[in-house]
Amino acid sequence: MSKRLLLGIVIVLLITNIATLLFWNKGETVVVEEDVKVRTNGPVASIDGESISFEDWMRDLRHANGKQQLKTMIDRTAVKKLAKKNKIEVPDKVVDRELALLTSMQGIMTKEEMEEKEAGWREDIRYRYQLEALLTKDVAIDEQKIKEFYDTYKNQYNFKAAMQMSHIVVEDKDVAEKVVKELDDGASFDLLAREYSIDEDSKKDGGYLGFITTTSQFFPSEYETVADKMKAHSYSEPIKVDKGFSILYLHQKLPSIEFTYDEIKPYVKSELALQEQGQSLTADPLWDKLDIEWIFEEK
Known part of the structure; x- marks a missing residue:
């Protein structure tokens, strides 16, 4: 190989490495919120000239919320899997009633804002009812007690137009x-x-x-x-x-949404079972029913 060709290859490699170094030093642009972008090697805030870097911000977010967020994702996946295994489904009518209650507590929203919130609300509602059913499925509640509770509070399960x-x-x-x-x-x-x-x-x-x-x-x-x-x-x-x-x-x-006793009975039963057991609405007891491994697992 000629010295001229070798020198050309060295120069090309040197230019390529310098360009790569410059690219990484510039950092990437990431979207942290709609219409809000930040460079990963730059500051996200400045207080009297003292900056808070993107890296420090991300580290604190991981420390503060990373474990809880991962646990929430595991909880939801676990409940979804166990609900499918146990054939626990939440009828649309039940979800619609909860959705109507949530909506009636909101202020003015555009059609787009409502559709965006509705998707998340529906998922949250199904998760909650499936979690209640899984936590209480083996708890026996006397039929008469369920009926008496329903007769006393049945109006709270309906929604007026x-x-x-x-x-x-x-x-x-x-x-x-x-x-x-x-x-x-x-x-x-x-x-x-x-x-x-x-x-x-x-x-x-x-x-x-x-x-x-x-x-x-x-x-x-x-x-x-x-x-x-x-x-x-x-x-x-x-x-x-x-x-x-x-x-x-x-x-x-x-719209108006009303339930018969048979339609609402499973949910009254779950409610009474939670009260009787003093059980909080957490997915922790369900983790033992699945093979779950995560990075925060205690050794």
Whole structure:
């Protein structure tokens, strides 16, 4: 091999190594949250000139949450496997009822936000009910005790239909039609309510009324008639009400969900069994039923 060729190879290798070194020194860009990126060799915060590095941040996160997060992942996988093995399924109706309760405790959410949360909620609800069933499947509870408990608290297992609404109340139809025209042009319902509404109780909240059960005395009959025909995330034409005219915004509807004794009996039984045993809702007792190995295992 000629000296000229050998020298060329050495130069190429040297340039390649320098480029590689520069690349690694620059660090990688990672996404830590939507629209939030950081370089792995840079700081994530600075306090009066003193920086907190990405590496230090990651180390503290691992120490603080790494073990618990891994345990949570193991718990969920274990429950899923044992539930499948024992043929423990949670009917959609039960999940829907829990989902309705969770939703009714939330504020205003977009359709996209709701869909994103709903997926996680459904998974959490199934996990909880399957865990309860696995922890109590070998515990015997007297049938009469289950029935008595159900008769006393059966209403708490049902969900009453509700609508999440906002409204803008104005004094006359001309103003109401003006508001609707501005909504058609893309104006914010929240801002228009703050500007035009004469309902002082809801005006400061952008006209928001929250979730109202359709059987409530505070649910105007005119609203139910109109809202029943509306689609979620839409507004109405002016509605004649006592104070003048109202424009209604329907965020979403939650249907009525009711259970028979036989439908809810397994879940009442699990609830009573947990109480009787003084058992906390943890998957720890289930670990012995599977071959589980993890890096934090005690030696």
